[in-house]
Amino acid sequence: MTERILIKNLSALEDGPVRVAGWVETVRDQKKVQFIVLRDETGSVQLVNPATRELNDEDADSATKLEITEAISGLAQGSFVSIEGDLKHDERVKLGGIEIKIRSLTIASEAIPETPIASDSSSDKRMDWRFLDLRRPEQNLVFRIQTTFEHALRTYWIEHDFIEVHTPKLMASPSESRAELFELEYFDTKAYLAQSPQFFKQMAQSAGFGAIFEIAPAFRADPSFTSRHATEFTSVDAEISWVDSHEDVMKLHEELLVAGFTAVKEKHGAAIKELFDIDLEVPTVPFPRIPLAEAKQIVADRGYEIPRADADMDPEGERQIAAYVKETYGHDFVFLTDYASSIRPFYHMRHADNPELTNSYDLIYNGVEISTGAQREHRIDILIEQAKDKGMEPEELDFYLDFFRYGVPTHGGFGMGLARVLMLMLHQQSIREVTYLFRSPTRLMP
Numbered sequence: 135m136t137e138r139i140l141i142k143n144l145s146a147l148e149d150g151p152v153r154v155a156g157w158v159e160t161v162r163d164q165k166k167v168q169f170i171v172l173r174d175e176t177g178s179v180q181l182v183n184p185a186t187r188e189l190n191d192e193d194a195d196s197a198t199k200l201e202i203t204e205a206i207s208g209l210a211q212g213s214f215v216s217i218e219g220d221l222k223h224d225e226r227v228k229l230g231g232i233e234i235k236i237r238s239l240t241i242a243s244e245a246i247p248e249t250p251i252a253s254d255s256s257s258d259k260r261m262d263w264r265f266l267d268l269r270r271p272e273q274n275l276v277f278r279i280q281t282t283f284e285h286a287l288r289t290y291w292i293e294h295d296f297i298e299v300h301t302p303k304l305m306a307s308p309s310e311s312r313a314e315l316f317e318l319e320y321f322d323t324k325a326y327l328a329q330s331p332q333f334f335k336q337m338a339q340s341a342g343f344g345a346i347f348e349i350a351p352a353f354r355a356d357p358s359f360t361s362r363h364a365t366e367f368t369s370v371d372a373e374i375s376w377v378d379s380h381e382d383v384m385k386l387h388e389e390l391l392v393a394g395f396t397a398v399k400e401k402h403g404a405a406i407k408e409l410f411d412i413d414l415e416v417p418t419v420p421f422p423r424i425p426l427a428e429a430k431q432i433v434a435d436r437g438y439e440i441p442r443a444d445a446d447m448d449p450e451g452e453r454q455i456a457a458y459v460k461e462t463y464g465h466d467f468v469f470l471t472d473y474a475s476s477i478r479p480f481y482h483m484r485h486a487d488n489p490e491l492t493n494s495y496d497l498i499y500n501g502v503e504i505s506t507g508a509q510r511e512h513r514i515d516i517l518i519e520q521a522k523d524k525g526m527e528p529e530e531l532d533f534y535l536d537f538f539r540y541g542v543p544t545h546g547g548f549g550m551g552l553a554r555v556l557m558l559m560l561h562q563q564s565i566r567e568v569t570y571l572f573r574s575p576t577r578l579m580p
């Protein structure tokens with residue numbers, strides 16, 4: 135059998151025999167001629183078949199032609215077929231200026247004619263039928279972009295001597311807080327699903343790994359239904375040794391994002407414009423940095439009062455500060471820095487001259503938090519004090535505290551939600567649109 139050609143590569147070929155395979159998008163069955171639009175994972179192409187409606191003694195091939203015609207007449211949208219035929223360039227063909235005249239057709243799998251979802255189906259219905267929803271070209275592009283983005287991050291990390299780690303997702307203790315924790319039976323004891331790789335990325339610092347990264351699932355038993363929360367999400371994590379402050383972490387973070395966005399723009403910029411009508415911008419460095427207290431004042435001056443002054447920015451506050459940053463610096467990203475220790479985890483280093491503040495940041499992109507980063511407290515006595523300060527029992531954390539008892543460099547890092555980056559990059563309403571299979575308090579299927 136001739137080699138299968140991806141549809142995107144057809145236009146570069148000369149007229150002649152080809153084989154393509156994919157699923158049937160539409161069939162137009164006219165009396166004298168039949169048209170199929172066939173789509174594969176790279177694009178769509180028009181197939182044409184001059185219809186043979188009855189046997190003709192003068193044509194030795196008429197039985198085969200009749201069979202093909204009848205097969206096409208009965209083809210349901212969504213069926214997967216393989217076609218051999220003759221490629222012809224023809225400017226009059228609207229779809230890419232090429233057409234394939236069918237010589238043979240093999241049906242790999244017939245679809246049920248009634249498709250369960252349509253373009254106006256609700257998001258929930260589409261999620262129920264995610265495999266069909268994913269056939270949309272926009273969805274296909276999302277996951278190509280994700281692949282390119284992750285590849286670019288990995289390339290950056292490898293070029294900068296990072297080590298990739300795979301930390302366990304089954305844990306004996308919570309990694310972030312007692313809230314939002316999935317607990318499960320683990321033989322005759324309890325286990326928890328990792329909320330982040332936090333403790334184990336810090337362990338790598340004590341192990342002398344220097345700089346590490348991980349892209350892996352994280353779990354949060356978050357009962358809320360928002361556009362930015364999932365109960366399982368892909369977390370992009372990095373941790374580096376020998377930082378002087380969170381500034382070193384932010385520098386890494388922005389360089390990494392520039393690498394990711396540059397690769398996505400180069401490879402998919404035209405498709406993003408075509409399918410999402412977005413001119414993707416590669417951010418410039420340095421990203422603006424604003425201390426959280428100052429950001430809250432800016433937002434207040436714009437007339438928005440954050441509901442709890444002692445708390446984190448709320449979503450509207452994030453939108454307001456992003457609007458300010460866009461107007462003032464023309465930038466889509468902003469680091470909000472120096473969060474109050476009262477709203478940060480015990481492992482964040484506090485300011486030497488003001489323990490009320492931490493060496494930490496959140497990164498906001500197009501008005502939504504995509505990441506948290508910090509310099510970590512590496513001095514065991516202070517770390518224990520900070521844990522107690524947060525009402526934690528140091529005994530429970532002993533395995534973690536050991537990492538700091540046998541020598542550890544200064545260090546810091548960040549965790550970033552992959553789906554949030556994609557959602558904001560592609561102006562989507564929710565992370566569920568850019569998550570392969572979304573998990574929420576009420577969604578465990580498919």
Ligand code: AMO
Nearest residue numbers: 330332354363364367504505506507547548549551
């Ligand atoms: P944090 O809890 O802020 O920090 O999480 C880091 C980033 O992970 C993403 N994220 C989520 N994405 C989807 N659904 C969720 N339920 C969800 N929760 C978090 C967000 C968020 O900014 N250990 C620290 C990071 C660090 O300091 O290295 C941590 O987990 O994009």
